[in-house]
Each structure stands twice: as C-alpha cells, then as structure tokens.
Amino acid sequence: MGDDRKLTPRAEDFSNWYNEVVLRAELAEHSPVRGSMIIRPWGYTLWENMQRALDDKFKATGHQNAYFPLFIPLSFIAREAKHVEGFAKEMALVTHTRLIANPDGEGLIPDPASKLEEPLVVRPTSETIIYDAYSRWVQSYRDLPILLNQWANVVRWEMRTRLFLRTSEFLWQEGHTAHATSEEAERETLTIVGVYRSFMEDWMAMPVITGQKTESERFPGADRTYALEALMQDNKALQAGTSHMLGQNFSRQFDLKFQAESGDWEYAWNTSWGVSTRLVGGLIMTHGDDSGVVMPPKLAPYQVVVTPIWKTEDQKTVVLEKAEFVASTLRGERVRVHVDQRDNMSPGAKFWDWERKGVPLRVEIGPKDVEKQQLVLARRVTAEGQDRKEFLGEVAALAAIPERLLEIQRTLLETARRRQRENTHRVTDYGEFTRMLDERGGFFFAGWCGSAECETRVKEETKATIRVLPDEEFRSETPPERCLVCEGEATHEAVWARAY
RNA sequence: CGGGGCGUAGCGCAGUCCGGUAGCGCACCUGCUUUGGGAGCAGGGGGUCCCCGGUUCGAAUCCGGGCGCCCCGACCA
Incomplete structure (x- = not known):
C-alpha cells in the first residue's frame, strides 16, 4: 500500500479506512477473544467525556444512577415472549462455577459437579432483572415514577463484529423507568429522544433524523421504538440511539403493579432507552478524514496540544517554559491541554501524530515565537476560506483559543449537516430509488403503504431498510401520496437507507 | 454457518512454488549530529516461524490433522 x-x-x-483509523489513532484494538475489543486510553477518555455529558443530562431530567447485576437467571429472560425471541440467538451463558484438571488429558474443564441448576445469562440488556426489582419496590402510585439509569457492559454474541460499531461485549447506558400512566411513559421516551438528540448534535456535532421504528425493527418486547439515525460519510445510516415505550409488557410478566389513587391495582408503564460505545464509531465516521480522526472540541480528550520546537538546549528551556505557561493559563480557562515534551520525535512527526488522533487545535511554540511574543495556532479542520494556521500575539492567541474551539465545534456540525442534506433524497419511483441507492446511497424519503410485504421486498431486493418513520419536523411539506414499492396509498412517509 | 485471505521480532511484511545458517522496513536501546510538517549516520538487542503429528540426513518451506484471527454474505445497538 505504499x-x-x-x-x-x-x-x-471506507471500511479499511475505518479500521485503520481506529487502530492507528490508538482508540481501540482487537482483544484475544473474538468479537471483543480493548478500548485504549485515548478511546476510553473520549467515552468518559461522552458519559459525563450524557450523565449530566440524565440527572438534569430527574434520573438517578443505579447498578443491577451482570448475571440474569435464564428464566427471567424467558418470561417475555418477544423478548426471548429477540435475544435467544445471541446469549452467553454461565453454566458452571468451578474448573478441574481434565481427567482425560491436559488443561482444565468445567467441573460437572459444579453445574448450576439454572444457567445464568450474561445480560444482553437488563429489562427483566430491573423490572423484577421494581415490582418489589412499588406498591402505590406514590412510589412512581421510578427514573433510573445504569452504566454497564452487556454481551450479545454477534457473528460479525467491528470495533465500536458491533462487538460482542460493549459499554452503554440503559435507562429504565416505570410510570403510573401510559401518557407519562410516552412523554418520557420522547424526553429521552430529545436528550439524545441534543447530545448528538451539540456535543458530537452529529446531526440525526428522529422518528419511530416500524414493527420489524422494533425492540423485542416494546410497543413502540423511537430511534435516532445519523448518516455516515459512506452514505450508510447508523442507528445512534433508541428509546422504547414498553407499555405494560414487562410489568405484566414481572408483576409490577401499583395501587392507583382510585384504589384499583394497575400495571405500571415502562420505558427503556440506551446509547452505546457505538457512538464512538459514529463520531469517527461522521468527522474523520484521510488524515485520521477528528474530535469535536467538546468531547476531545485533549482540546489543545502544545508542540514545543527547539534546536539548542537553551532554546529548549525557554520554549518549554513558555509552553507550560501557555498550558497552565489555558487550564485556568478549563481547556483540556497537553504539552508534548517528547524529545525523540521531530515537531513534524508530532503534528501528524496528534492530527491522526483528532486533536482539534495545536499550538506551536518555537524560539522565534518566544522572541516575538506570539503563538502559532493550527486547526485540525477549517471552514471554507479559513487558513489552517494563524500567527497571533501571545495575549490575543490565549484569548482566542476558547473561541476557536467553539468555532471548530460549529464548523463540524455545519459540515456534517450539509453532507447529510446533500445526501438526503426524495423519491417516488422505485427504479430511481434503487439506482440512486446503488450509485450514491444516502437517506431516501418516500411514501410507504404500511405493509410489511413492501418493507420486506425492499430489504430483500436492495438491502435497504426503513430507518425511521420520521418525526413531523423532518417530514416533507407535502406528504407523499403513493407507496414507493406497491404504489398503493401511502399512509406514512418513511426514510429508507442501507444501514450499519 | 457458507465464501475468501492470513498466521514468521512490538507493528507491517518478504521468504513457502523449488527443503540447506531466519530476513527487510518501522519501532526499541547506545552514541553523535539534528528538530518551524513524518530526521540522519554508526553500532546494538530482540524469534517456541500458530499448535500437534508425519516424511527427510535436514522442515518456516512438503504431507495430514487441529486452532486462531481478519475480510465478504445470512442476524443485530
């Protein structure tokens, strides 16, 4: 490859590019166990920053964190019919609790005597164990709502995996709530869609389309699933988050009842919602370029890296002193800044290194700059017509840096929005749709008659699926009249795309 | 689970067809010179060649069996 x-x-x-970016930016790597990954510090710090922003939003909307166990009794999963069906094919089980030397050869084997009476499932998601707990916590309407979230790892035994996008074990948050009324639960699911959307747009600079999933794409056990879909640079869609209205499906199975004001016993209404480390993949595929990752300043582990440049030992002393001064000044402004003091690397090599890792802003300080009392600012991405490098007096530069970070954040969102807009199409003709899908991909808005047959046919013929039935704000001004597929009357507008 | 590819130094690879002292680049260590966009020179360290078995005087290389990983398809956040 030269x-x-x-x-x-x-x-x-694109897919090779993605893999190389993840590995070379030291975000993550494959672990010795197939389908699972090691998240390296650079990637994990990014995730921690995402967690913090989301967690603050959850708290601000009245949620608390709790922790429920990794192991779930198999019988719990089996209680909700659709839920079992959805997850049965991808479960990791704990069946034994002890190892013994293999009597027939080498190594260790599970001790047959230690076989569990009931196998434990490694959670693929926690609805069952959580609603079981809620059923014990709730007696009266006064105990509702329960608004909890947990940060956890989950396991779904996937066949094909990709770093961050789909791994057998992944990190996520899962919110689980219980409400006295259907209306309140419904409102909760939509509140969360709003929380996710503002996080994805304001923090990740990743624009999304929100809407409802069709029955075939719904979470197993949910009455309704709301989703946020983003468009990646290869024009494939990424489901970035989901929020489920579970109705009373789980509360019936786990006997989550409460006595209402009227004195009647009623089943609670539940919601669940989650986003995962998949968002890291979404961030990479939204902003990355041929030089590597591009981190939105609000989430970047380092927002600024100061690269000192020197020739002689005397210069090194002076330059490093200035670099530390700049760094501590910026830290006072709550800028996340790192001084790259490595002396076994040339400045140029450091530039490439941090660009590959996506640091939004670089400050270069050499002997000339110290002398002229100036700093060189170099941005990772530029808006149209912007210079990559700026030479500013030290005071002006220090004052400008927080602004530059905001500008870069804005530029990223604008660029991503423009790309999404340019790759969103409205189609009425099925032939045109399949041609454009193959030629360029993207989001395709079109009418749909509501039948599973038409949906399946598109999936089989084109591998595209209905990503969402978009929320009102995303819909076309004049609703489509005919179904894209059968040309029957359109009951919905749908967004089709090939997806991750 | 089907199709393809790969397994040799920390990483990336050559060597395998045609058996004969295990190599190259990067990285690493030491020294000197360097440092404003991927530094240079000199010296140096590092290997159960995925595993098990077979053929052979001799196997990274040939034969048999196994394991693992990656990529492409059917399921999924």
Whole structure:
C-alpha cells in the first residue's frame, strides 16, 4: 500500500479506512477473544467525556444512577415472549462455577459437579432483572415514577463484529423507568429522544433524523421504538440511539403493579432507552478524514496540544517554559491541554501524530515565537476560506483559543449537516430509488403503504431498510401520496437507507 | 454457518512454488549530529516461524490433522 504512514483513503475503501483509523489513532484494538475489543486510553477518555455529558443530562431530567447485576437467571429472560425471541440467538451463558484438571488429558474443564441448576445469562440488556426489582419496590402510585439509569457492559454474541460499531461485549447506558400512566411513559421516551438528540448534535456535532421504528425493527418486547439515525460519510445510516415505550409488557410478566389513587391495582408503564460505545464509531465516521480522526472540541480528550520546537538546549528551556505557561493559563480557562515534551520525535512527526488522533487545535511554540511574543495556532479542520494556521500575539492567541474551539465545534456540525442534506433524497419511483441507492446511497424519503410485504421486498431486493418513520419536523411539506414499492396509498412517509 | 485471505521480532511484511545458517522496513536501546510538517549516520538487542503429528540426513518451506484471527454474505445497538 505504499507509504504505511498514510491511511487508506476513504474514497478507496471506507471500511479499511475505518479500521485503520481506529487502530492507528490508538482508540481501540482487537482483544484475544473474538468479537471483543480493548478500548485504549485515548478511546476510553473520549467515552468518559461522552458519559459525563450524557450523565449530566440524565440527572438534569430527574434520573438517578443505579447498578443491577451482570448475571440474569435464564428464566427471567424467558418470561417475555418477544423478548426471548429477540435475544435467544445471541446469549452467553454461565453454566458452571468451578474448573478441574481434565481427567482425560491436559488443561482444565468445567467441573460437572459444579453445574448450576439454572444457567445464568450474561445480560444482553437488563429489562427483566430491573423490572423484577421494581415490582418489589412499588406498591402505590406514590412510589412512581421510578427514573433510573445504569452504566454497564452487556454481551450479545454477534457473528460479525467491528470495533465500536458491533462487538460482542460493549459499554452503554440503559435507562429504565416505570410510570403510573401510559401518557407519562410516552412523554418520557420522547424526553429521552430529545436528550439524545441534543447530545448528538451539540456535543458530537452529529446531526440525526428522529422518528419511530416500524414493527420489524422494533425492540423485542416494546410497543413502540423511537430511534435516532445519523448518516455516515459512506452514505450508510447508523442507528445512534433508541428509546422504547414498553407499555405494560414487562410489568405484566414481572408483576409490577401499583395501587392507583382510585384504589384499583394497575400495571405500571415502562420505558427503556440506551446509547452505546457505538457512538464512538459514529463520531469517527461522521468527522474523520484521510488524515485520521477528528474530535469535536467538546468531547476531545485533549482540546489543545502544545508542540514545543527547539534546536539548542537553551532554546529548549525557554520554549518549554513558555509552553507550560501557555498550558497552565489555558487550564485556568478549563481547556483540556497537553504539552508534548517528547524529545525523540521531530515537531513534524508530532503534528501528524496528534492530527491522526483528532486533536482539534495545536499550538506551536518555537524560539522565534518566544522572541516575538506570539503563538502559532493550527486547526485540525477549517471552514471554507479559513487558513489552517494563524500567527497571533501571545495575549490575543490565549484569548482566542476558547473561541476557536467553539468555532471548530460549529464548523463540524455545519459540515456534517450539509453532507447529510446533500445526501438526503426524495423519491417516488422505485427504479430511481434503487439506482440512486446503488450509485450514491444516502437517506431516501418516500411514501410507504404500511405493509410489511413492501418493507420486506425492499430489504430483500436492495438491502435497504426503513430507518425511521420520521418525526413531523423532518417530514416533507407535502406528504407523499403513493407507496414507493406497491404504489398503493401511502399512509406514512418513511426514510429508507442501507444501514450499519 | 457458507465464501475468501492470513498466521514468521512490538507493528507491517518478504521468504513457502523449488527443503540447506531466519530476513527487510518501522519501532526499541547506545552514541553523535539534528528538530518551524513524518530526521540522519554508526553500532546494538530482540524469534517456541500458530499448535500437534508425519516424511527427510535436514522442515518456516512438503504431507495430514487441529486452532486462531481478519475480510465478504445470512442476524443485530
């Protein structure tokens, strides 16, 4: 592949580019166990920053964190029919609790005597164990609502995996709530969609379309699933988050009842909602370029890296002193800043290194700058017509940096929005749809008659699925009249796309 | 589970067809010179060649069996 310092360009092979970016930016790598990954500090710090922002939003909307166990009795999963059906094919089970030396050879084997009476499932999601607990916590309407979230790992035994996008074990948050009325639960699911959307747009700079999933794409056990869909640079859709109205499906199975004001016993209404480390993949595929990752400033582990440049020992002393001064000044402004003091790397090599890792802003300080009392600012991405580098007096530069970070954040969102807009199409003709889907991909808005047959046919013929039935704000001004597929009367507008 | 590819130094690979002292680049260590966009020179360290078995005087290489990983398809956040 020629120069192995360079990444495969996105246009040449997007999925290779993605893998190389993740590995070379040291975000994550494959672990010895198939389908699971090691999240390295650079990637994990990004995730921690995402967690913090989301967690603050959950708290601000009245939620608390709790922790429920990793192991779930198999019988719990089996209680909700659709839920079992949905997860049965991808469960990891604990069946034994002890190892013994293999009597027939080498190594260790599970001790047959330690076999569990009831196997434990490694949670693929926690509805069952949580609603079981809620059923013990709730007696009266006064105990409602319960608004909890947990940060946890879950396991779904996937066949095909990709770093961050789909791994057998992943990190996520799962919110689980219980309410006295259907209306209140419904409101909760929509509140969360709003929380997710503002996080994705304001923090990740990743625009999304929100809407409702069709029955075939619904969470197993939910009455309704709301989702947020983003469009990646290869014009495939990514389901970035989901929020489920569970109705009374789980409360009936787990006997989650309460006595209402009227004195009647009623089943509670539940919601669940989650986003995962998949968002890291979404961030990479939204903003990354042929040089590597691009981190939105609000989430970047380091927002600024100061690169000192020197020739002589005397210069090194002076330059490093200035670099530390700049860093501590910025830290006072709550800028996350790092001084790259490595002396076994040339400045140029450091530039490439931090660009590959996506640091939004670089400050260069050399002897000339110290002398002229100036700093060089270099941004990771530029808006149209912007210069990549700026030479500013030290005081002006220090004052400008927080602004520059905000500008970069804005530029990223604008660029991503424009790309999403340019790759969103409205179609009425099925032939045109399949042609455009193959030629360029993207989001396709079109009418749908509501039948599973038409939905399935599109999936089989084109591999595209209905990502969402979009919320009102995303819908076309004049609703489509005919179904894209059968040309019958359209009852919905749908967004079709090939998806991750 | 089907199709393809790969397993040799920390990483990326060559060597395998045609058996004969295990190599290259990067990284690492030491020294000197360097440092404003991927530094240079010199010296140095590092290997159960995925595993098990077979053939052979001799196996990274040939034969048999196994394991693992990656990529592409059917399921999924």
